[in-house]
Amino acid sequence: MAEQQLTGKRVAALVTDGFEQVELTGPKAALEQAGAKVDVVSPKPGEVRGWNHTEWGDRVKVDRTLDEANADEYDGLLLPGGVMNPDHLRMNPQAVQFAKQFATSGKPIAVICHGPWTLVEAGVVSGVRMTSWPSLKTDLVNAGANWVDEEVVTDRGIVSSRKPDDIPAFNRKMIEEFAEGTHRQRRAS
Numbered sequence: 671m672a673e674q675q676l677t678g679k680r681v682a683a684l685v686t687d688g689f690e691q692v693e694l695t696g697p698k699a700a701l702e703q704a705g706a707k708v709d710v711v712s713p714k715p716g717e718v719r720g721w722n723h724t725e726w727g728d729r730v731k732v733d734r735t736l737d738e739a740n741a742d743e744y745d746g747l748l749l750p751g752g753v754m755n756p757d758h759l760r761m762n763p764q765a766v767q768f769a770k771q772f773a774t775s776g777k778p779i780a781v782i783c784h785g786p787w788t789l790v791e792a793g794v795v796s797g798v799r800m801t802s803w804p805s806l807k808t809d810l811v812n813a814g815a816n817w818v819d820e821e822v823v824t825d826r827g828i829v830s831s832r833k834p835d836d837i838p839a840f841n842r843k844m845i846e847e848f849a850e851g852t853h854r855q856r857r858a859s
Contacts, residue, residue: 675849677705679745682734682772684711684765684788688754691720691727692834693782697748700841706848708748709733713762721752736764741771746848751783751803760791770794776852778827780844782837786810786830799823800830827853 681701685694698708712718712732720727741747747769749756759765766788772779773794781789783803789795790806796814801823810817822831822839829847831840 674705675845676701679706679848680743681706681708681746681748681848682711682739682741682744682768683708683748683750684759684768685718685730685750686712686714686755686758686762686765687719688721688752688758689718689750690752690755690783690834691722692837693750693752693785694720694730694748695728696834696837697750697780697782697841697844700845701748701848704845704849706745709739709744711736711739711768713759713765721754736762736768739768741768741775741777744772744777745851746778746780747772748844749779749781749785749788751781751785753784756784756787760787766791773828776827778829778844778847778850778853780829780840780847782831782840783833786815789828790815795828798828799825800828801832802830803832 710733713736717729769788770792786802790813799816807817821836822843829843
């Protein structure tokens with residue numbers, strides 16, 4: 671992975687309590703190592719708590735609340751999974767709208783595990799080839815996505831992976847897509 675490939679880029683990592691810890695910490699560290707500034711954005715202020723496989727994990731500082739964040743200020747979006755995190759985010763209209771703004775502007779999005787639930791709710795996966803945790807297959811197919819069971823999938827600037835074991839491949843592809851920037855073919859007309 672080329673060092674500092676993302677210098678000057680700013681990424682929003684949208685999470686709330688119950689995010690799968692390694693699905694935030696691993697990609698966030700990779701983005702920062704590549705030179706990006708990553709803001710943890712959440713509906714709630716202060717801190718959010720991760721989920722570490724089968725129990726509560728570490729607390730992570732929230733850099734900006736959704737009320738303070740503006741999608742126009744960011745070059746890319748990271749959507750970690752966990753079951754609780756995306757389930758809460760997809761029920762939050764402001765979180766859904768924030769994610770939708772990245773999709774409609776063609777900005778790259780990296781999503782892993784259960785993270786696609788937020789994109790399904792935003793109505794932006796129709797026709798997109800992507801993967802996820804296997805239990806989301808039906809949700810994605812019903813939303814019009816072309817679901818595949820692969821380690822990492824990239825289509826029109828959306829990078830998706832299935833699970834924590836996929837993080838190394840996910841990180842490489844995410845950095846590549848974020849370095850490319852806006853994908854004009856995905857922009858809303």
